[in-house]
Amino acid sequence: MLKRRRASSPRSNASGPQRTCVQCGAVREKGGLLRIAGKPGAGWAPDPGGKLPGRGIYLCLVGECVDRFAARIRTPKGGARWKIGVAGGELSDRLAASRHGGR
Ligand SMILES: [Zn+2]
Structure with a gap:
């Protein structure tokens, strides 16, 4: 019996x-x-490689966190939390695209 x-x-x-x-x-x-x-x-961008400068917002790659976050930042209230502002819709779209753009 091998039990290492x-x-x-x-x-x-x-x-x-x-x-x-x-x-x-x-x-x-x-x-x-x-x-x-x-x-x-100043704007936010998905950074799968972790190489872009600036602060980072982190979301689980598995599960619904990216989707939920994307939905949240489409609203003025959600966007205000990270001062994403009007770019929230665009970032949301990019997040959706990055989810389907390979891993
Ligand atoms: Zn999560």
Whole structure:
């Protein structure tokens, strides 16, 4: 009977930096989240590669967080929360497109 145990490590689950999904509050590794980069008032853009400068908004890649966030920023209230403003509709469209544009 083979029953191997992996060496227990206190940080076995933390292989990278972790971020919090703004939509559901889940804490995940960066690779499991979609980053939206930008600055309040200056515009935001989906940043799947995590390379754009600026602040980041993070959303779960799985589940409905991206869809829900996109729906939220279409409303003035939702857009105001991140100072997305009138660009919310456009960003929302880009999020929808990025979801279907491969992974
Ligand atoms: Zn989430």
